[in-house]
Amino acid sequence: MKVAATNNRGYYCLKLATLRITSEIDNLAKARRFVEEAAASLTDDAEVIGDLVLAVDEALTNVIVHGYQDAAGMIEIEVAQGQDALVVHLRDRAPGFDPTRVPAPDINVPLSRRIPGGLGVYMMRRLTDELHYQATPEGKNELTLVKRTAK
């Protein structure tokens, strides 16, 4: 069932499907298939679908490995249809880090608190058209990935 909504940026999004997973790397494959199927219902552009699935995998890996670390947590993956675009919202309650702002590494910060960056975030940026992060008032992280479907 499609649910119409406007997100807080004021652009039109038709919610397609939502999946909730626990923060385990063994759940990445399930998440990828979910995004792939939802995206395929909106576009037959294999490159667009592939880019989005990979970008979402990178984002989820960061949340699981660096966000929640060893703690169990819930991650919500919502796929929505935007204006000539696929939109994926990832919501979690891990201690916040904003992957859209990757600072220079601080060698005095212990490894467990190092902010992830490097290849994964670089790939997310290259593979998506827009990347937005916000901390919600309820204390959740929300990362939005936008991939245009129109050429």
Added chain:
Amino acid sequence: MNIATEQVQAHVPVTIMKLQGELDASSYLDVIAGAKQLYQAGTRNLLLDLSDVSFMSSSGLVALHSVATLMRGQEPLDPEAGWSAMHSIANDIETAGGYEAHLKLLNPQPRVEKTLDITGFKNILEVFTDKQAAVTAFEAIKD
């Protein structure tokens, strides 16, 4: 992820490690462990057959980088080192003087090839589409 190995003889002995499945954060450590075992058993030239790898994330790139380091006879960075590992990988790509001599790649699928391309890994790991050409590309280099 399924891992199978094969030994062939070209100019030098070459081990072909064939990976099957998806290379992500849940499987990349197995690839590094597999390569480490091969090195300990005497492998000095490794060809990674990626024909059946349907997905690869940046975890896979960390695995490739670690395996390249192993094949040079060096200890790879702890994959849990996070940022410092990523920084080191990026640095290696920027300062690379050419292809790795002891690790080469065979037949990545288009999506995987795209990832190797956009991250600069194609500048350090030579990619082949033909198995024969790949194994004969390993030379007896005096290190």
